[in-house]
Amino acid sequence: MSAPFTPLVAGSALGAGAPSPATPHHVALAGGDANPSAAALQARFGDAVRRVHVVRGETNVVVADASLLDIVRWLHDDPSQQYEYLSDVTAVEFRDPEQPIEVVWHLRSIVYRRFLRLKVELTRGEPLAVSSVWDVYKGADWLERECYDMFGIAFRGHPDLRRILMWEGYREGFPLRKDFPLRGRFSRSEQLRQALAANPEARYSMEELSIADAFEDLPQEMRRRLSGGEQAGE
Amino acid sequence: MPTTKRTVEVELSTTGLDAQGRPVRVPLVTDDRGNAVAMEAPEAMEPDLAGEHMLINIGPQHPATHGVLRLVLELDGETVVRCIPHIGYLHCGFEKIGEYRQYNQIIPWTDREDYLNSPGNNVAFVLGAERLFGIEITERCTVLRVIAMELSRIISHLVWWGTTCIDIGAFTPFLWLFQERERVYELIEMWIGARLTTSLTRVGGMGADIPDGFMDKLTGFVKSFPKTIDEAERMLSKNAVWVGRTVGLGAMSADEAMNYGLSGPMLRASGVAYDVRRDFPYLDYETYDFDVPVGTSGDVYDRYLVRVEELRQSVRILEQAIRRLPDGPVNVDDHRVILPPKSKATSDMESMIHHFKQVMEGPRPPAGECYVAVESPKGEKGYYMVSDGTSKPVRWRIRPPSFVNLSAIPKMVEGHLLSDVIAINASIDIVMGEIDR
Numbered sequence: 001m002s003a004p005f006t007p008l009v010a011g012s013a014l015g016a017g018a019p020s021p022a023t024p025h026h027v028a029l030a031g032g033d034a035n036p037s038a039a040a041l042q043a044r045f046g047d048a049v050r051r052v053h054v055v056r057g058e059t060n061v062v063v064a065d066a067s068l069l070d071i072v073r074w075l076h077d078d079p080s081q082q083y084e085y086l087s088d089v090t091a092v093e094f095r096d097p098e099q100p101i102e103v104v105w106h107l108r109s110i111v112y113r114r115f116l117r118l119k120v121e122l123t124r125g126e127p128l129a130v131s132s133v134w135d136v137y138k139g140a141d142w143l144e145r146e147c148y149d150m151f152g153i154a155f156r157g158h159p160d161l162r163r164i165l166m167w168e169g170y171r172e173g174f175p176l177r178k179d180f181p182l183r184g185r186f187s188r189s190e191q192l193r194q195a196l197a198a199n200p201e202a203r204y205s206m207e208e209l210s211i212a213d214a215f216e217d218l219p220q221e222m223r224r225r226l227s228g229g230e231q232a233g234e
Numbered sequence: 235m236p237t238t239k240r241t242v243e244v245e246l247s248t249t250g251l252d253a254q255g256r257p258v259r260v261p262l263v264t265d266d267r268g269n270a271v272a273m274e275a276p277e278a279m280e281p282d283l284a285g286e287h288m289l290i291n292i293g294p295q296h297p298a299t300h301g302v303l304r305l306v307l308e309l310d311g312e313t314v315v316r317c318i319p320h321i322g323y324l325h326c327g328f329e330k331i332g333e334y335r336q337y338n339q340i341i342p343w344t345d346r347e348d349y350l351n352s353p354g355n356n357v358a359f360v361l362g363a364e365r366l367f368g369i370e371i372t373e374r375c376t377v378l379r380v381i382a383m384e385l386s387r388i389i390s391h392l393v394w395w396g397t398t399c400i401d402i403g404a405f406t407p408f409l410w411l412f413q414e415r416e417r418v419y420e421l422i423e424m425w426i427g428a429r430l431t432t433s434l435t436r437v438g439g440m441g442a443d444i445p446d447g448f449m450d451k452l453t454g455f456v457k458s459f460p461k462t463i464d465e466a467e468r469m470l471s472k473n474a475v476w477v478g479r480t481v482g483l484g485a486m487s488a489d490e491a492m493n494y495g496l497s498g499p500m501l502r503a504s505g506v507a508y509d510v511r512r513d514f515p516y517l518d519y520e521t522y523d524f525d526v527p528v529g530t531s532g533d534v535y536d537r538y539l540v541r542v543e544e545l546r547q548s549v550r551i552l553e554q555a556i557r558r559l560p561d562g563p564v565n566v567d568d569h570r571v572i573l574p575p576k577s578k579a580t581s582d583m584e585s586m587i588h589h590f591k592q593v594m595e596g597p598r599p600p601a602g603e604c605y606v607a608v609e610s611p612k613g614e615k616g617y618y619m620v621s622d623g624t625s626k627p628v629r630w631r632i633r634p635p636s637f638v639n640l641s642a643i644p645k646m647v648e649g650h651l652l653s654d655v656i657a658i659n660a661s662i663d664i665v666m667g668e669i670d671r
Contacts, residue, residue, distance in 0.1 A: 021515050087607065088616055095628060138642075139494045142640075142641035146637075150329075209289075211288075
């Protein structure tokens with residue numbers, strides 16, 4: 001049985017130096033006070049912090065991919081930072097093909113009531129890959145999988161990087177990239193043809209088929225095709 | 235002669251009773267003509283299953299998965315060893331579509347992601363868009379938006395409460411709670427004309443001011459609603475079946491819950507007093523007097539208690555909002571985003587130009603980006619918007635709280651019984667429209 005329930009008022013997790021929160025009003029397009037963590041990062045990591053700028057009251061810190069995991073771990077563990085909450089992982093591709101693709105992490109320090117946006121810029125023409133922060137935040141698991149699914153960015157060190165919203169056998173590419181047409185790469189008739197040709201029986205992944213030797217219970221014809229490399233898909 | 239595998243249940247002539255008077259249902263194996271043939275002894279049919287694991291598939295079309303969620307479970311007897319969730323059945327690319335729409339045209343899409351919280355999503359989206367445009371909304375609009383957000387929180391929590399009752403086996407509270415939900419929907423219908431897909435807001439204001447009589451009806455609701463909460467809570471909180479089916483299930487410690495990125499009642503039930511309304515306020519929430527309920531053990535029962543208490547706190551916020559609603563304009567006086575009156579458009583050249591520019595090109599925010607998070611009933615709902623100075627966003631990202639909350643389900647159900655998976659899944663309060671987007 002749970003302990004007797006009493007509603008508490010937030011603020012118990014609040015650090016001594018935290019400002020009392022207020023709704024932001026008249027936020028300027030650029031400039032303003034940067035999050036103090038940005039200066040601390042620059043002091044500690046030097047050149048790994050490429051740029052710091054404030055947009056609409058939020059501090060952007062562009063960092064080098066090589067130091068990303070160290071930076072995130074330090075932000076998470078250091079008692080003066082305590083960014084214990086990962087809000088979001090996503091990516092941005094601009095319409096201008098000259099601009100790099102940005103991978104964006106939104107971190108929150110609930111103790112100090114701070115919000116920080118980390119960015120890594122990925123150069124065009126090189127393989128899209130960054131470090132995974134799954135080691136530090138378990139919540140990054142699905143967020144990174146979605147980012148991979150939609151943008152094709154590989155997260156090095158992610159334990160289970162596969163598609164999440166699209167099915168595993170999806171061949172059209174990465175939907176949120178700008179070179180991906182709004183209505184998909186294939187015509188409706190081709191999509192219909194593929195859907196009809198798909199094997200609705202093959203709805204388990206090979207990993208799942210290993211449970212209770214489920215693979216052995218499949219019809220022989222299907223086992224042959226799956227062993228021949230056909231994707232089980234969903 | 236080969237027999238088919240068809241198993242039929244036949245009614246015995248003794249109306250389903252055996253010699254001792256116990257009810258029986260006898261499965262029979264039939265041949266091709268439907269005649270019964272002798273059945274093998276059960277021991278011979280079922281191999282010894284000790285130590286063998288079983289693959290069980292739940293969903294995607296299953297009422298207890300609250301949408302099209304599919305869980306593949308590895309069972310040892312009735313205990314879950316591993317859970318592999320599959321999502322994406324409702325994926326329709328909202329974020330991609332948003333890159334081809336003007337800001338006001340995106341608002342109807344936000345109705346359809348977390349469809350139990352449409353007014354809340356509308357408000358959250360335009361808060362982000364207004365930050366991007368650099369617009370300050372009017373005082374009346376701020377209070378109206380608070381009313382919209384709290385009403386939608388009540389709807390969402392009531393649906394959660396009612397459906398969880400059904401999942402766990404209680405039917406009566408479901409009816410009581412859905413009656414109250416209907417009253418809220420009547421209020422929203424009165425306000426904007428729609429019930430589910432509200433599109434309540436516009437960038438810089440609201441789709442409509444509240445009609446005459448709305449405040450009286452809202453006051454009546456706020457007065458009588460707590461009574462229903464008490465009644466439904468009396469049915470459940472100390473009910474042996476309810477307690478037995480919820481206490482100790484799917485517990486997450488405070489550190490784990492933070493690390494897994496849980497938010498909303500899921501996180502607060504584990505003892506972390508993080509509420510976006512209080513810690514990163516918007517819409518002047520810091521000026522309202524309300525408590526943030528937190529649980530202690532982070533199990534299904536505590537999540538239930540936290541949500542019930544949140545309903546009461548929402549009522550408190552609504553009472554204060556009713557008292558302080560000021561008179562004045564609802565929409566900002568900014569013709570970049572709000573159309574001038576139609577009567578002026580036919581007589582005043584400048585108004586005509588504003589009409590033309592807004593309708594044909596759409597409002598253009600300066601290049602920039604912002605992440606605006608609100609406390610949705612499910613947790614921290616964020617909209618991350620990037621603009622390059624054109625009338626359509628470069629990137630519109632939804633941070634879906636249900637998505638991140640659901641990602642912890644393999645951890646939560648591990649070691650629990652199969653029937654508890656339903657209770658734990660219900661306690662997350664998922665809406666698949668938001669998860670798949």
